[in-house]
Amino acid sequence: MDSILTINNLTKKFGSLTAVKNLSFTINKGNVYGILGPNGSGKSTTLGMVLNVVNKTEGNFYWFDGNTSTHNALKKVGAIIERPNFYPYMTAYQNLKLVCKIKEVDFNKIDEKLEVVGLLDRKNHKFKTYSLGMKQRLAIASALLNDPEILILDEPTNGLDPQGIHQIRGIIKQIAAKGTTILLASHLLDEVEKVCSHVLVLRKGEKLYSGRVDEMISSHGFFELKCNNQDNL
Ligand code: ADP
Ligand code: MG
Numbered sequence: 001m002d003s004i005l006t007i008n009n010l011t012k013k014f015g016s017l018t019a020v021k022n023l024s025f026t027i028n029k030g031n032v033y034g035i036l037g038p039n040g041s042g043k044s045t046t047l048g049m050v051l052n053v054v055n056k057t058e059g060n061f062y063w064f065d066g067n068t069s070t071h072n073a074l075k076k077v078g079a080i081i082e083r084p085n086f087y088p089y090m091t092a093y094q095n096l097k098l099v100c101k102i103k104e105v106d107f108n109k110i111d112e113k114l115e116v117v118g119l120l121d122r123k124n125h126k127f128k129t130y131s132l133g134m135k136q137r138l139a140i141a142s143a144l145l146n147d148p149e150i151l152i153l154d155e156p157t158n159g160l161d162p163q164g165i166h167q168i169r170g171i172i173k174q175i176a177a178k179g180t181t182i183l184l185a186s187h188l189l190d191e192v193e194k195v196c197s198h199v200l201v202l203r204k205g206e207k208l209y210s211g212r213v214d215e216m217i218s219s220h221g222f223f224e225l226k227c228n229n230q231d232n233l
Pocket of ligand 2: 043
C-alpha cells in the first residue's frame with residue numbers, strides 16, 4: 001500500500017509539558033484518517049510538526065516514500081489549520097486568484113474547486129458577506145487548488161451550526177470518494193464515526209488506539225470509552 005505519511009516515535013515537549021509522546025502511526029493512500037482526542041490532547045501539535053510549523057523534540061516522520069524532502073512533499077499537501085483568512089472586500093473568486101498566483105496554479109481550476117464546495121454560484125460575492133461555514137468551505141476550495149495528495153483539516157466544523165457541520169462533513173466525504181487522502185483532527189467522536197475510515201485516539205499526547213474506525217467501534221472496551229466520555233472523548 002502507498003504510504004502518505006509515516007510517523008515514528010514523535011515527541012514534542014513545551015518546557016516541562018510533553019504535548020505529544022512517542023507517537024507512531026501511518027497514513028496510507030485513500031485513508032480518511034481521524035486524530036481524535038479532547039482539547040489539549042496534542043492533535044494540533046501533531047499536525048504542526050508534520051507541516052513543519054512546530055519543531056519536533058524527538059522522533060521522526062516522513063512524507064510519501066521518504067525520498068522527497070519535507071519542503072517538496074508539502075507542495076502536495078493541502079492544509080487548513082487556522083480560521084480561514086481572506087481579503088474581506090474581495091470576492092471569493094478574486095481571493096482564489098491570488099492563491100493561484102502564489103501556488104502557480106492555473107485560474108481555470110478555480111471554478112472546479114468552488115463547485116466541489118458548493119460555492120460556484122456565490123463566487124462573485126465579497127468574502128465578508130460569507131457565513132462561517134461558507135468561509136470554511138472557501139478555505140477547503142483554496143487548499144484543493146493544486147490538487148493535493150492529502151487534505152489536512154484541523155477541527156473544520158468548530159463553531160458551525162448543524163447545517164454547516166453537515167455540509168462540511170459531506171464535502172470531506174465527497175473529496176475522499178474522489179481519491180484524495182484526508183487527515184482530520186477532531187474532538188468529536190461522532191464526527192470521526194461519520195467521516196473517517198481510520199483513527200488515532202489521543203489522550204494527553206499518547207496513543208490510546210489506532211486502526212480502523214469500524215474495528216474500534218466493535219472492539220471490547222469501546223463502549224466503556226464512549227460511556228465515560230460521551231461525545232467529548
Ligand atoms: P489539541 O489540538 O488536541 O487541542 P494541542 O496540540 O493544541 O492540543 O495542545 C497540546 C498541549 O500542548 C496543550 O496542553 C497545550 O496547552 C500545549 N501547547 C500547545 N502549543 C503550545 C505552545 N506553543 N507553547 C506551550 N504549550 C503549548
Ligand atoms: Mg487543536
